Amino acid sequence: MGVLTAVVNVLSPDEETAGDDSFGYRCVDCDAEFRRPKRQMTRVRCPDCGSPDVRSAG
Structure with missing residues (x-):
């Protein structure tokens, strides 16, 4: 996980734990x-x- 992703996850925990x-x-x-x-x-x-080149992680 990159630094920017870690910061986004801390600032927006609802997205990380949104589940379904x-x-x-x-x-x-x-x-x-x-x-x-x-x-x-x-x-x-x-x-x-x-990058816009992303794939579903399942």
């Missing part, structure tokens, strides 16, 4: 894992490197 209301992603470029609420599924970018 969020999707997990992994960045293809920097391998960072992060979660986004279902309402933010469009134009998902990696919070660490800004």
Whole structure:
């Protein structure tokens, strides 16, 4: 996990613990894992490197 992801998770703990209301992603470029609420599924970018090349983390 990158520094920016850690900061976002601390500032927005509801996104990290949203459970069924969020999707997990992994960045293809920097391998960072992060979660986004279902309402933010469009134009998902990696919070660490800004890459739009992300995949579902299952």
